[in-house]
Amino acid sequence: MKWTDNLENFPYPFKGSTYRYSNNSVPMKKPFCIEVTPDYLEEMKLKRDLLTHHPERCYQSLPHTLTGQWEIVELVMDHLAEQYPNQFSLEKKGRQWRFHNKILEEKHDFTFGDETTLPDEPLAFISKHVQEDLIFMMQRDGDLFLDAGQLCFPANWSLAFNLGMKFKSIHHPIPGFKEEGLDDRILQFLMRLEAGNPWERKNWSLMAGDRLDTSLETFDQWGKLRKQVTKKNAGELVHIRVEVQKLFRLPRTNGILFTIHTHLLSLEKLASNPEWLKQFYEILSELPPHITDYKGISLYKNEVLEYLCEQLESGKVL
Amino acid sequence: MRKAIFVSGKRKYLFCGAQEGMKLLFAVIERVKEEGHPYEIVVIDDIQESLQLSDFLKKQKMGTYLYVALSHTELKRVEKTAEEAGLTEEETQFIGYGEELKRIFCCRCHGINEAKNFEEEILCNQCGLELSVSDHYSVYHNAVLGYVAKL
Numbered sequence: 447m448k449w450t451d452n453l454e455n456f457p458y459p460f461k462g463s464t465y466r467y468s469n470n471s472v473p474m475k476k477p478f479c480i481e482v483t484p485d486y487l488e489e490m491k492l493k494r495d496l497l498t499h500h501p502e503r504c505y506q507s508l509p510h511t512l513t514g515q516w517e518i519v520e521l522v523m524d525h526l527a528e529q530y531p532n533q534f535s536l537e538k539k540g541r542q543w544r545f546h547n548k549i550l551e552e553k554h555d556f557t558f559g560d561e562t563t564l565p566d567e568p569l570a571f572i573s574k575h576v577q578e579d580l581i582f583m584m585q586r587d588g589d590l591f592l593d594a595g596q597l598c599f600p601a602n603w604s605l606a607f608n609l610g611m612k613f614k615s616i617h618h619p620i621p622g623f624k625e626e627g628l629d630d631r632i633l634q635f636l637m638r639l640e641a642g643n644p645w646e647r648k649n650w651s652l653m654a655g656d657r658l659d660t661s662l663e664t665f666d667q668w669g670k671l672r673k674q675v676t677k678k679n680a681g682e683l684v685h686i687r688v689e690v691q692k693l694f695r696l697p698r699t700n701g702i703l704f705t706i707h708t709h710l711l712s713l714e715k716l717a718s719n720p721e722w723l724k725q726f727y728e729i730l731s732e733l734p735p736h737i738t739d740y741k742g743i744s745l746y747k748n749e750v751l752e753y754l755c756e757q758l759e760s761g762k763v764l
Numbered sequence: 765m766r767k768a769i770f771v772s773g774k775r776k777y778l779f780c781g782a783q784e785g786m787k788l789l790f791a792v793i794e795r796v797k798e799e800g801h802p803y804e805i806v807v808i809d810d811i812q813e814s815l816q817l818s819d820f821l822k823k824q825k826m827g828t829y830l831y832v833a834l835s836h837t838e839l840k841r842v843e844k845t846a847e848e849a850g851l852t853e854e855e856t857q858f859i860g861y862g863e864e865l866k867r868i869f870c871c872r873c874h875g876i877n878e879a880k881n882f883e884e885e886i887l888c889n890q891c892g893l894e895l896s897v898s899d900h901y902s903v904y905h906n907a908v909l910g911y912v913a914k915l
């Protein structure tokens with residue numbers, strides 16, 4: 447199975463010819479917290495398998511998050527039904543709700559606010575209907591805490607370890623973040639996030655392989671592929687991984703819903719767009735070591751550059 | 765290791781610690797003497813003395829600033845004593861030295877391991893994975909993250 451998006455739909459992340467960490471969030475044009483792509487069915491199957499077999503890795507929540515979890519259920523269901531009326535519908539009669547997922551052919555009748563009427567905790571339940579990973583940040587004492595989340599497709603981090611953690615501590619592993627005061631600026635930005643004005647950003651990385659579930663818990667398995675990258679196989683083996691991240695203030699609990707939609711594209715496909723090829727080559731060539739190290743590209747960066755260079759040259763000949 | 769830092773403008777400076785720890789406070793003590801501030805030095809060399817510390821700390825007037833330098837194991841107890849005596853974070857500095865036990869969260873199995881503060885790599889006692897000890901700390905787990913040491 448190939449998790450490779452079509453070129454047209456791929457959220458290409460680059461601007462300019464260099465990349466540095468910055469607060470690259472922008473206000474959303476279409477304020478929906480989720481997106482359904484052609485990979486929906488495959489990804490839902492994978493996500494549900496992971497949730498069943500590795501619950502502690504994929505789902506964590508603190509007991510005081512239930513009200514916020516319901517708020518997320520409402521936001522996500524509203525957005526699904528509004529944006530994809532042919533695939534989803536939601537009927538509300540007071541607190542009696544009927545959610546219909548027509549893609550999966552599932553109907554759920556439940557009482558809003560009453561956990562006993564759902565098969566799972568609210569956040570776990572709704573996460574089984576969307577491709578996004580869903581993280582719930584709660585705000586208190588002038589800070590944001592990761593108090594609940596469903597995470598099946600992480601870029602090498604652990605939800606179980608990060609449970610209950612403050613925003614700045616979560617970002618502690620990123621080189622230069624604290625030194626440059628970025629962690630504080632981003633936290634202040636998030637604290638000012640307003641309901642009804644969602645923001646989004648794209649984060650990117652490279653990976654050897656095409657797994658969506660690159661959890662820290664399984665890094666000892668999938669990380670090994672980094673050692674197998676050659677100039678010859680880089681086009682197929684190496685993928686650019688882009689996370690579309692969306693930030694929604696939840697008005698009732700004053701928490702934040704952070705959704706992460708992960709897209710993968712092989713270098714081969716990326717390189718088939720000459721502008722992307724040129725731009726990505728420039729950016730990767732110039733990327734400083736602290737960023738390549740943190741993103742885990744250092745082991746095979748040269749092989750990738752050689753591959754991209756070859757593609758650029760063959761383009762010129764044509 | 766944390767270093768003692770001189771904080772100016774206090775009514776009185778109180779230095780507590782074992783002989784070994786006093787060396788770590790030396791620079792600050794010199795500065796306080798030089799600038800002519802009131803100060804007191806209390807050498808704690810056995811447990812008995814650290815138990816009596818509680819009453820002594822409670823008798824201190826407002827505006828006293830406390831430095832404590834002890835081995836990590838003893839330091840924890842004195843930190844608690846000081847807190848119970850009503851001293852806040854803004855009025856104290858605790859400097860530890862020597863061996864300290866850290867809790868390491870295994871990235872693969874989520875097991876908690878204990879290791880000495882100077883150990884950089886350990887074997888997870890639950891799943892056997894070789895872990896590289898990081899400084900990524902979780903208050904919730906009271907542990908630092910152990911990453912895969914070798915691919």
Ligand code: HEM
Binds near residue numbers: 467604617636649740
């Ligand atoms: C509020 C929700 C957010 C959560 C829960 C979150 C969580 C995380 C986590 C878990 C990591 C990986 C850290 C590790 O290595 O262990 C990370 C990385 C990062 N985060 Fe956030 N983050 C959030 C918002 C943001 C925002 C608004 C920005 C804006 C710039 C941001 C910028 C970054 C960057 C630049 C990285 C490094 C990514 C890379 O180099 O691939 N984060 N974040």
Ligand SMILES: [Zn+2]
Binds near residue numbers: 870872875890892
């Ligand atoms: Zn382990």
